[in-house]
Amino acid sequence: MDSETTFRVASPADWQAIIAIYNQGIDDGYCNAFTSHLSVEGHRHWLQIHDGVEYAIFVAEVDHTVVGWCSLSPYRIDRQAFRTIGEISYYFDRAYRGKGIGYRLAAHAIELAPEYNLHTLLAFLLDINKVSVNLLEKLGFIRWGHFPDIATVRGTICGQFIYGKNLASLPGPAAGIKEGPNWGRW
Numbered sequence: 053m054d055s056e057t058t059f060r061v062a063s064p065a066d067w068q069a070i071i072a073i074y075n076q077g078i079d080d081g082y083c084n085a086f087t088s089h090l091s092v093e094g095h096r097h098w099l100q101i102h103d104g105v106e107y108a109i110f111v112a113e114v115d116h117t118v119v120g121w122c123s124l125s126p127y128r129i130d131r132q133a134f135r136t137i138g139e140i141s142y143y144f145d146r147a148y149r150g151k152g153i154g155y156r157l158a159a160h161a162i163e164l165a166p167e168y169n170l171h172t173l174l175a176f177l178l179d180i181n182k183v184s185v186n187l188l189e190k191l192g193f194i195r196w197g198h199f200p201d202i203a204t205v206r207g208t209i210c211g212q213f214i215y216g217k218n219l220a221s222l223p224g225p226a227a228g229i230k231e232g233p234n235w236g237r238w
């Protein structure tokens with residue numbers, strides 16, 4: 053029987069799986085600037101902010117098992133002028149990478165971003181993460197910045213890229229945004 057892949061907004065029941073997949077990326081050593089494992093408890097605030105109302109984590113399920121996620125997160129949430137900017141991140145279980153699901157899930161999140169009042173998306177990534185660079189460029193992101201040699205990951209010095217994508221051509225309200233419950237918490 054063919055595997056079925058579905059996308060949906062994450063709920064707290066997915067938090068363990070999300071963190072376990074995040075930790076695989078940390079173990080890989082080139083994916084992000086964390087150098088030790090995360091826990092649901094330690095990352096609870098970040099998880100709670102993605103309540104599916106203001107911000108969201110989208111999960112990909114294969115045969116009802118979470119195999120990857122893509123988040124739309126706040127960017128400098130206490131600066132009102134940045135309210136329509138979101139940060140995108142994505143992580144997949146190693147066994148499910150390279151199968152085209154990561155691209156489809158990220159494209160899905162980008163399509164829904166205007167519903168979260170996000171008109172610009174930013175991605176922050178280590179400049180040694182070639183897979184992420186390729187994915188972002190395939191998704192139409194443009195390299196907007198580079199901080200050279202600012203991180204030490206497992207003894208290797210590397211930089212950080214900022215990629216951006218302006219969604220202004222997509223529908224979605226730009227004005228009249230009300231403050232939500234998470235404002236000012238970061």
Ligand SMILES: CC(C)(COP(=O)(O)OP(=O)(O)OC[C@H]1O[C@@H](n2cnc3c(N)ncnc32)[C@H](O)[C@@H]1OP(=O)(O)O)[C@@H](O)C(=O)NCCC(=O)NCCS
Pocket residue numbers: 077082083084142143144145148149150151152153154155156176177178181182183184186187190
């Ligand atoms: C980044 C990630 C989410 C991409 O998801 P994926 O399902 O593996 O990617 P896809 O199979 O959908 O491929 C999408 C594009 O990504 C790029 N890509 C994927 N795997 C790649 C690889 N091994 N080498 C180089 N580029 C790759 C390609 O541009 C690919 O498009 P193409 O197939 O037309 O060439 C996934 O590989 C992952 O979890 N990586 C580790 C975590 C990570 O680095 N997260 C980002 C932190 S900034």
